[in-house]
Amino acid sequence: MKQLKISRPVMERLPVYLHYLKSLPEKPEYISSTVISRALRLGEVQVRKDLGIVSGAGKPKIGYGTLDLIHSLEEFLGYNSTLHAVIVGAGKLGMALYDYEGFREYGVNIMAAFDADPAKFGVTSTGRKILPMDTLAEFCRENHIEIGIITVPDNHAQEVCDRMVDAGIPAIWNFAMHQPHAPAHVRVQNENLASSLALLCGSLRQQLE
Amino acid sequence: MKQLKISRPVMERLPVYLHYLKSLPEKPEYISSTVISRALRLGEVQVRKDLGIVSGAGKPKIGYGTLDLIHSLEEFLGYNSTLHAVIVGAGKLGMALYDYEGFREYGVNIMAAFDADPAKFGVTSTGRKILPMDTLAEFCRENHIEIGIITVPDNHAQEVCDRMVDAGIPAIWNFAMHQPHAPAHVRVQNENLASSLALLCGSLRQQLE
Numbered sequence: 527m528k529q530l531k532i533s534r535p536v537m538e539r540l541p542v543y544l545h546y547l548k549s550l551p552e553k554p555e556y557i558s559s560t561v562i563s564r565a566l567r568l569g570e571v572q573v574r575k576d577l578g579i580v581s582g583a584g585k586p587k588i589g590y591g592t593l594d595l596i597h598s599l600e601e602f603l604g605y606n607s608t609l610h611a612v613i614v615g616a617g618k619l620g621m622a623l624y625d626y627e628g629f630r631e632y633g634v635n636i637m638a639a640f641d642a643d644p645a646k647f648g649v650t651s652t653g654r655k656i657l658p659m660d661t662l663a664e665f666c667r668e669n670h671i672e673i674g675i676i677t678v679p680d681n682h683a684q685e686v687c688d689r690m691v692d693a694g695i696p697a698i699w700n701f702a703m704h705q706p707h708a709p710a711h712v713r714v715q716n717e718n719l720a721s722s723l724a725l726l727c728g729s730l731r732q733q734l735e
Numbered sequence: 736m737k738q739l740k741i742s743r744p745v746m747e748r749l750p751v752y753l754h755y756l757k758s759l760p761e762k763p764e765y766i767s768s769t770v771i772s773r774a775l776r777l778g779e780v781q782v783r784k785d786l787g788i789v790s791g792a793g794k795p796k797i798g799y800g801t802l803d804l805i806h807s808l809e810e811f812l813g814y815n816s817t818l819h820a821v822i823v824g825a826g827k828l829g830m831a832l833y834d835y836e837g838f839r840e841y842g843v844n845i846m847a848a849f850d851a852d853p854a855k856f857g858v859t860s861t862g863r864k865i866l867p868m869d870t871l872a873e874f875c876r877e878n879h880i881e882i883g884i885i886t887v888p889d890n891h892a893q894e895v896c897d898r899m900v901d902a903g904i905p906a907i908w909n910f911a912m913h914q915p916h917a918p919a920h921v922r923v924q925n926e927n928l929a930s931s932l933a934l935l936c937g938s939l940r941q942q943l944e
Binding site for chain 2: 614617618619626628634726729730731
């Protein structure tokens with residue numbers, strides 16, 4: 527597998543290239559690393575290195591075939607093969623993620639949300655299913671769920687994580703501030719908004735002092 | 736300023752230590768880096784280094800005064816001095832962030848949301864203000880807004896960023912996939928959910944193959 531050696535910053539930039547290329551209103555036949563690097567304000571050497579991993583080198587003085595490059599990026603990122611996800615916690619953040627159409631473009635299909643509150647069970651106006659927590663394990667096994675998204679309050683994150691692990695989910699995307707523990711074979715990615723804010727505010731407060 | 740030399744991973748971990756300490760139901764008088772590192776599954780040397788930046792070394796064989804350490808972390812992260820923020824884009828994600836009580840704990844007070852759609856203007860059931868885009872600049876200047884949070888669709892992110900810059904906002908937290916450009920004196924932090932997904936799914940797809 528090529529991906530094994532890809533660093534985190536590179537993996538984070540690949541969707542940005544893809545998004546840029548797909549958002550070009552008129553796609554040129556070829557596009558150069560110079561054009562891409564200027565548009566995204568990235569170093570040209572970096573762009574060339576990143577894209578080289580995915581698609582090989584561009585043609586000298588011409589660049590990359592635009593459609594080929596889009597295809598290579600999608601292939602590399604696995605957007606052509608769908609992963610199945612569930613959300614646990616049908617609060618505002620959970621439902622915002624559930625309604626976000628963009629995830630399909632990234633090859634992730636959110637199949638249902640789960641909640642402990644019976645008042646929330648049912649189908650929303652946008653056609654999203656909210657199911658009782660009791661049915662999580664069965665649903666995950668029947669639908670081969672690969673990603674569990676945690677959007678419950680902090681104090682429930684560990685319990686929800688445990689239930690996802692028991693249901694056989696191999697990857698967890700956690701939006702709670704509490705970072706849950708999972709066995710080594712389960713990958714947990716924490717999306718910690720407080721940490722992001724600390725980064726942004728830290729440098730801002732320096733500036734303001 | 737101490738913070739100038741703090742690396743990004745350290746700044747990201749500091750709120751995690753703080754959250755852990757504050758969430759302890761019974762706070763011990765002292766807490767050791769061993770206990771903290773086990774609870775958070777971090778290396779002990781790393782924990783000691785991180786906390787050393789904020790509060791100096793703990794006492795040998797005893798550790799850090801728990802309340803002192805909480806206070807030092809809050810002070811260092813600036814949670815005791817409030818920053819003022821606005822959200823532009825009163826869709827689901829915008830409102831989920833607006834309603835998130837946790838931000839106050841991190842020293843950020845979201846004062847209002849703005850939207851271009853008149854149907855959204857007014858005060859929500861949770862007491863949140865949604866104001867017309869036209870009034871953004873005036874509101875930001877009058878209320879000394881320091882952080883602008885972008886939660887509009889991708890194709891409006893640059894325009895919103897430009898208007899925030901014009902309104903004198905020095906720091907922007909962008910949740911749109913499109914990474915907007917801003918002048919060098921404005922700090923932009925991109926919260927790119929697609930990049931996070933790429934990280935999580937990349938390693939998952941490797942595992943599944």
